[in-house]
Amino acid sequence: MKGVYALYPDGASAQRAVDNLRREGVTDSEITVISSAPMEDFEFSHIGGKNRLWYVASLGGAIGLILSTSLVVFMERDWAVNTGGMPIVAWWPNLIVMFEMTMLGGIFATVGTLIATSGLLRRRPPFYDPAVSDGMIMVGVEAPSAQAATAAERALPISPEITLKTI
């Protein structure tokens, strides 16, 4: 079984399902909530909220700065051109190139990390229901253990209209 889940029409009922799963002993790292838009008004939206993108972006910026500084200093020394009496390694104009490359490093690091850590570009078990695009909220447990699957079967049907689905 790739997963067990149910679809909910609104954030409040999805929140109840998540709370039920927790009461049944399912941990946050096992719970998957999928929606067609961020649902910041609900507590369940904070599941998986921690990330280190800011640190990675800063590191990318630092790498961009170091590489660009090395680039301009190496090239200016390699072919020394005296321009208007300026020093061979002219820091004021170099700052422009260094600044741009710092920002570019930060941007590339951010996008790369986003793609790598968000599960994009990966062939994963398709634990997904296209009804999400119609505004439904999918709550379930992906690749559950036998214990988690039983817990989900008990916790997810919060009302008679909610049907349990498996993939």
Added chain:
Amino acid sequence: MRATENTMAADLLHPLLNTSWRFYALVIAFGSVVASGLAAVSFQAYYGIGVWGIHNPIYWGFGITNFIFWIGISHAGTLISAILRLVDAQWRRPVTRCAEVITAFALMIGAMFPIIHLGRPWLFFWLVPYPTERLIWPNFRSPLVWDFFAISTYLTGSLLFLSLPMIPDFALVRDKTTGLRSKVYGLLALGWRGTTSQWHRLETAMQIMAVAIIPVAVSVHTIVSFDLSMAPTPGWHSTIFAPYFVAGAIFSGIAGLILAMAFLRKFLHLEKYLHPIHFENLGKLLLTMSLLWGYFVFSERLVVWYGNDAAEMPVFWATQRGLYAPLFWTMVTCNFVFPVIVLSIKKTRTILGCALASCTVVLGMWLERFLIVVPPLSRKYLPYTYSSYWPTPVEFTILAASGAAMVLLYTLFSKFVPIIAIWEMKAGEHPSPELEPVAQQERRLGETHA
């Protein structure tokens, strides 16, 4: 809620799934103008830069004017979108993608002009620092090399800033369509599902990109101003040029954004999403920038006139009451007199009023770029070098083609990508402001998330 969400998705996906005759008419009309521009560029590349009206000492004409103008227009999008995103202005939601697209295309168009202007455009890669058999490197003290780095960074950042929030919308189109279309959008969606961790990472990434892109945007037009102000040419060598250029760029960018939104609202029937209040807010911003532009022009002119420098005054008088005076006063009317009058009065600050003011600002800002580039070169120091510049039909054709290219690219983009970010609209979903009392509208369309 689901009904509203589905209506929203249906409305915003309608242009993707249905093609009217107007789309083909626009593509053929503007595509023809673009084709004529490409022919003009090919003609110029074959016969040389002499087919333009530039000559000694006026080596920069329409080409550089267009470059500065389009880079300025590009400041509408990503910069405004990034600022609104950082301050979490709720009214930004239908506006951001319309704006970001302008940046991407305006930068592409603008960046072409220095390459065309090289005369031998196929050698543009000499700007790139790579090891060659010539054993030389780019001169990092040249503003042209700064342009290369700044524009490349801004274009890359803007394209990524535009592309990332499109991924959830591609996933929506993947789920709502079938066949080949579903497969293509499925590839573009990169396997997006919409888990809570994906949303968190996407929003954090957008915040980081916004923080990075704002100083880059400011740096780009600062560096474009350095192309001129680093030279000891009368009329260019001024410390006010960098902020003057940045303010002018944001000014023309907002005007471009208002025009694009009015165009989209009319042709894609987005009245439910692009409300009068969006135009009013942007109109107020345009008014502020118009006043700021007037302040910069006054400061720059007053200092030159008061200094009475022998080299500066011929340039000054050429624009005030000489050959270029009609263009100068038209520019002042277009950029200051007309927009300030129209946008100051609440009754005229309508969608039509904002669009008309934006039209004049776009025209006025192009004239401003021309007046910055050409008169200083035509009155440079020694009177025996004084000259005048008349553009040729080749230059007019390329100018027209650049405008047509913008409309064409925008039209094609809005045909294949939802021009309003559907997931962002869902995230900030609230009733139509037209259905609410004014007091409540102001509260809701301010900074609060109801």
